[in-house]
Amino acid sequence: MNPEELGEQTEHAHHAGQKSIGLTTAITAVLLAVATLLGHRAHTEEIKLQTKVNDQWSFYQAKHQRAHDYGKDAEIESAAGNQDLAFEFLKISVDEECGSPVEGNCQAPRVKQSPILQKLMAELKTPPGNSGASEKGPAEEAGESKAGAATKHGATSEHEKPSKEGAVREGTVKIQ
Numbered sequence: 001m002n003p004e005e006l007g008e009q010t011e012h013a014h015h016a017g018q019k020s021i022g023l024t025t026a027i028t029a030v031l032l033a034v035a036t037l038l039g040h041r042a043h044t045e046e047i048k049l050q051t052k053v054n055d056q057w058s059f060y061q062a063k064h065q066r067a068h069d070y071g072k073d074a075e076i077e078s079a080a081g082n083q084d085l086a087f088e089f090l091k092i093s094v095d096e097e098c099g100s101p102v103e104g105n106c107q108a109p110r111v112k113q114s115p116i117l118q119k120l121m122a123e124l125k126t127p128p129g130n131s132g133a134s135e136k137g138p139a140e141e142a143g144e145s146k147a148g149a150a151t152k153h154g155a156t157s158e159h160e161k162p163s164k165e166g167a168v169r170e171g172t173v174k175i176q
Helices: 003-016 018-080 083-098 115-125 146-152
Strands: none
Touching (some): 018 083, 018 115, 083 115
């Protein structure tokens, strides 16, 4: 095409309304691009929220499993005659399940099924003046702290270590 023919076609397009069609197409393309962008952002936000929910569920499952495992360890240690370590494991189990301080009538998961753990819980709940023991508890009297018992038996992550006295920690009951 020569330049004269191009000029004629451009002039004919102006008169035939093709300019408005091009403008409409461009505006529609921009609107679709904006809608697509907003859709992608909403989808990304949904993925972030779902990931957060999955992380919270995993955290709950891990705490509940740790509570169950420490309860099982307490039962084993009590049956083996090591009452100090059994008390420590039971305390950690209750901390994992019920939090610190313990809320309501919460108890470790295995306590309901195990008569051994029920007996240990009753001893833990007995006021120190009634049993003749000091206020420290059996393990502290023996010179072993709760953190020492936990780290001695493989607790390494921050969540597995027992809470410090007076610190508030959520248990699985609250997370659930």
